[in-house]
Amino acid sequence: MPQKSDPELLVKMAEEARKGRLSRRDFMNFALAAGIGTSMASGFWTTKVAMAAPKKGGTFRWGIHDGNTSDTHDPGTYVTRQMIFLAHQYRSYLTMINPDNSLGPDLATSWEATPDAKQWTFKLHKDAVFHSGKKVTAKDVVASMNHHRGEKSTSAAKSLLTSVTDIIADDDHTVTFKLNGGNADLPWLMTDYHLAVCPADGDGIDWKSGDGCGPYKIDSGEFGVSWSLSRHDGWHGEGAYFDKVEMTILNDPNARQTALVTGDVDCVSLVDLKTLALLKRNPNIAVDNVPSGAAITMPMFCDTAPFDDVNVRQALKLSIDRQEIIDKIAFGAATMGNDFHLAPVQPYFPEEIPQREYDPDKAKSLLKKAGAEGLSVSLSTADSVFSGAVDMCVLYAEQAKKAGIKINVVREPSDGYYSDVWLKKPFTAVSWGARPTPDVMFSLAYKDDAAWNESHWQNAEFNKLLLQAKAELDQKKRAEMYHDMCMLMRDDGGTIIPFFNNFVYARRKNVMHGENLAASWSCDGARAPSRWWFA
Amino acid sequence: MSDVLSIVLKRLGLGVITLFVISVLIFGAVEMLPGDIAEAVLGMGATEENVAAMREQLGLNQPAPVRYFDWLSGAVVGDFGVSLVTQTPVGEVIGPRFANTLFLATYAAAIAVPVAIFLGVVVALLRNTLFDRVANVLALTSISSPEFFLGYILILYLSVKTGMFPAIAKISGDMTFLELLQRTFLPALTMVLVVVAHMMRMTRAAIINLLSSPYIEMARLKGMPAWRVIIKHALPNAWAPIINVVALNLAYLITGVVLVEVVFVYPGIGQLLVDSVTKRDFTVVQACCLIFAATFILLNLAADVLAILTNPRLRYKK
Numbered sequence: 001m002p003q004k005s006d007p008e009l010l011v012k013m014a015e016e017a018r019k020g021r022l023s024r025r026d027f028m029n030f031a032l033a034a035g036i037g038t039s040m041a042s043g044f045w046t047t048k049v050a051m052a053a054p055k056k057g058g059t060f061r062w063g064i065h066d067g068n069t070s071d072t073h074d075p076g077t078y079v080t081r082q083m084i085f086l087a088h089q090y091r092s093y094l095t096m097i098n099p100d101n102s103l104g105p106d107l108a109t110s111w112e113a114t115p116d117a118k119q120w121t122f123k124l125h126k127d128a129v130f131h132s133g134k135k136v137t138a139k140d141v142v143a144s145m146n147h148h149r150g151e152k153s154t155s156a157a158k159s160l161l162t163s164v165t166d167i168i169a170d171d172d173h174t175v176t177f178k179l180n181g182g183n184a185d186l187p188w189l190m191t192d193y194h195l196a197v198c199p200a201d202g203d204g205i206d207w208k209s210g211d212g213c214g215p216y217k218i219d220s221g222e223f224g225v226s227w228s229l230s231r232h233d234g235w236h237g238e239g240a241y242f243d244k245v246e247m248t249i250l251n252d253p254n255a256r257q258t259a260l261v262t263g264d265v266d267c268v269s270l271v272d273l274k275t276l277a278l279l280k281r282n283p284n285i286a287v288d289n290v291p292s293g294a295a296i297t298m299p300m301f302c303d304t305a306p307f308d309d310v311n312v313r314q315a316l317k318l319s320i321d322r323q324e325i326i327d328k329i330a331f332g333a334a335t336m337g338n339d340f341h342l343a344p345v346q347p348y349f350p351e352e353i354p355q356r357e358y359d360p361d362k363a364k365s366l367l368k369k370a371g372a373e374g375l376s377v378s379l380s381t382a383d384s385v386f387s388g389a390v391d392m393c394v395l396y397a398e399q400a401k402k403a404g405i406k407i408n409v410v411r412e413p414s415d416g417y418y419s420d421v422w423l424k425k426p427f428t429a430v431s432w433g434a435r436p437t438p439d440v441m442f443s444l445a446y447k448d449d450a451a452w453n454e455s456h457w458q459n460a461e462f463n464k465l466l467l468q469a470k471a472e473l474d475q476k477k478r479a480e481m482y483h484d485m486c487m488l489m490r491d492d493g494g495t496i497i498p499f500f501n502n503f504v505y506a507r508r509k510n511v512m513h514g515e516n517l518a519a520s521w522s523c524d525g526a527r528a529p530s531r532w533w534f535a
Numbered sequence: 536m537s538d539v540l541s542i543v544l545k546r547l548g549l550g551v552i553t554l555f556v557i558s559v560l561i562f563g564a565v566e567m568l569p570g571d572i573a574e575a576v577l578g579m580g581a582t583e584e585n586v587a588a589m590r591e592q593l594g595l596n597q598p599a600p601v602r603y604f605d606w607l608s609g610a611v612v613g614d615f616g617v618s619l620v621t622q623t624p625v626g627e628v629i630g631p632r633f634a635n636t637l638f639l640a641t642y643a644a645a646i647a648v649p650v651a652i653f654l655g656v657v658v659a660l661l662r663n664t665l666f667d668r669v670a671n672v673l674a675l676t677s678i679s680s681p682e683f684f685l686g687y688i689l690i691l692y693l694s695v696k697t698g699m700f701p702a703i704a705k706i707s708g709d710m711t712f713l714e715l716l717q718r719t720f721l722p723a724l725t726m727v728l729v730v731v732a733h734m735m736r737m738t739r740a741a742i743i744n745l746l747s748s749p750y751i752e753m754a755r756l757k758g759m760p761a762w763r764v765i766i767k768h769a770l771p772n773a774w775a776p777i778i779n780v781v782a783l784n785l786a787y788l789i790t791g792v793v794l795v796e797v798v799f800v801y802p803g804i805g806q807l808l809v810d811s812v813t814k815r816d817f818t819v820v821q822a823c824c825l826i827f828a829a830t831f832i833l834l835n836l837a838a839d840v841l842a843i844l845t846n847p848r849l850r851y852k853k
Contacts, residue, residue, distance in 0.1 A: 155585060224802075415569055
């Protein structure tokens with residue numbers, strides 16, 4: 001590198017970095033090589049590069065996976081990524097998860113609870129308008145939430161709102177939720193992708209027209225094929241730098257990769273991990289590898305032999321070599337699990353719980369204690385659980401041999417796996433989407449009477465703590481409770497958690513984003529179009 | 536000509552019965568799939584209550600035969616019902632997709648059929664030469680490779696490396712016809728490669744078969760050039776088997792394109808069918824399958840009629 005005077009070089013490098021030609025790591029390396037101190041280089045990066053003002057303009061072409069022709073605009077039946085990605089463009093929510101994974105405002109500008117957390121009041125943004133020009137009022141919010149409630153509702157979000165007894169519009173811009181028990185997490189629940197705000201229409205909502213109050217409005221589109229959107233000038237939030245957004249459904253991993261490489265799209269929402277290394281070699285493409293709260297779990301029925309003995313459960317948890325599984329199955333794009341269902345990117349993650357290591361000898365001695373030497377169990381899985389699910393189970397079976405455990409991997413049909421195998425067979429492999437808070441996740445799959453208590457786990461102390469923590473508004477006390485619950489899950493629970501998978505997506509280098517990327521969904525919490533910009 | 540007419544009518548009648556049997560089979564097959572539409576639509580987020588609510592809304596709580604005859608009574612008067620998932624009429628759902636599939640099939644056929652017959656004649660003329668061998672090996676290689684593999688190879692060489700054609704056949708209404716042809720060239724070419732071999736080899740075999748006949752020998756002996764012998768004397772008698780193979784391949788161009796559609800992201804009917812099966816959307820699945828079945832029946836009928844028309848011995852009463 002030619003020796004130039006430091007400031008000049010730094011400015012040039014910052015310019016390169018802003019254009020996306022230099023990563024932060026390269027920037028720091030070059031800066032150090034040029035004799036610029038770490039703190040100065042780092043400071044320079046934050047002020048001059050990362051904070052570079054986003055530019056307006058351009059058409060963001062976005063290739064997305066998992067779209068189906070038979071999807072609809074009904075927020076209650078959103079299930080594919082196509083609809084989740086689209087929903088965050090054309091519709092708005094009360095709250096949103098910020099790029100740094102904290103909770104931030106969307107339609108609601110502020111919210112507060114009564115001390116028992118049984119009543120929550122949301123103040124709405126006064127300037128928010130639908131694409132049709134109609135003002136967003138409390139009435140629309142109430143109708144949108146009621147769409148997921150009541151006996152006739154077919155919404156998948158119904159279970160999320162069962163504790164809500166009433167939703168009242170206090171005035172045009174104030175909404176109050178009344179609950180039958182304290183819930184400190186209600187503002188977090190409002191980020192759920194089903195709970196989009198639609199215009200009220202008679203007794204219900206008008207979801208059919210596709211009107212919304214999100215950053216982009218739909219110009220044209222076809223389910224399972226493509227969508228064209230343009231900026232909604234009346235949007236109440238910040239961002240939405242692109243003039244237009246074009247979403248193309250690319251279900252085939254190869255088609256996605258090709259479209260990105262040939263420049264047919266600017267970003268793809270999912271990258272095939274097997275070819276990730278090859279993609280990274282392309283100088284025009286940047287890969288984002290973002291840890292998430294989406295877990296792979298292997299629940300064992302705690303009321304069924306041999307899993308009814310905690311020693312057996314612990315032995316099975318000790319017989320898995322998580323690092324090898326992450327390296328070989330997830331190609332390194334994962335965060336190690338520790339047998340409690342809470343990831344480091346999620347709120348209340350207990351840092352101080354030690355990582356459980358692969359220890360076949362200890363597993364053996366535990367089995368001896370339980371009188372279950374030569375244990376043989378069947379593990380059900382299917383290809384559709386996640387890419388590599390069967391391979392993972394086979395690898396685990398090999399690892400468990402060292403502890404003297406025989407695991408028969410049963411490959412079940414992919415079709416109907418979640419209706420016929422999961423919750424029916426005693427030992428299965430499952431893939432979970434991320435939930436916003438530990439309370440939601442624990443209540444859904446670990447509470448004693450939860451319909452999806454996939455491990456049939458009954459622990460009185462855990463269930464007591466769960467109810468206490470739910471209504472606790474003191475953050476410190478709450479964190480302690482979640483720490484204790486995680487310890488119980490880890491040591492007594494019936495679920496093995498090998499890893500939390502990362503969101504791995506890729507963009508052309510001229511697409512820029514801020515320093516943090518939200519971990520709630522792929523592509524910056526599904527909000528790439530409103531948060532990213534062209535260099 | 537009345538013979539032809541009676542054949543057509545008889546075959547159409549049998550075709551209707553075939554369609555009916557197929558519709559029963561499809562309904563049975565969809566019924567046998569694990570899970571139902573309510574579970575498929577609500578996904579993993581389904582609870583007992585909202586699955587029940589959705590079943591009631593869609594009338595899924597009625598017994599299977601009742602639902603089938605409900606559908607059938609509409610279908611016989613041309614009402615194929617609404618998509619169970621989106622509640623839009625099946626015709627609206629399928630129409631544009633089927634048009635896209637027909638366009639791609641026509642595009643591929645317009646290239647494949649002339650090329651295959653021309654090559655078939657040429658290799659028959661030059662049989663057992665190096666050209667014949669090379670053409671056969673290439674054609675057999677392309678027919679033996681799965682479509683998606685051929686597609687990827689074409690994408691690699693004609694799109695990623697050279698940038699001549701787009702890898703994604705994304706089409707929109709405001710494209711000119713030429714743009715459309717360029718956009719969809721790679722999927723069309725893939726399908727051409729898949730179907731050419733079959734037609735070419737049948738042409739070659741049919742012609743070579745005739746070349747040992749006495750009348751061909753006569754033509755040769757009177758000093759006719761080889762290409763004229765084939766065009767004027769052999770080909771007219773070889774049409775019947777060639778037409779049959781062409782019809783089969785045309786049907787394949789419409790019904791066998793799912794993989795090509797997926798690889799090139801082309802919004803055709805195959806992808807729609809796959810999507811509908813995963814959602815257990817019976818009415819759409821049924822309509823798609825009936826379209827496929829009708830395609831086979833009609834093209835086979837057309838082939839038989841054409842074979843009769845090209846054969847004077849069948850055309851006139853004895």
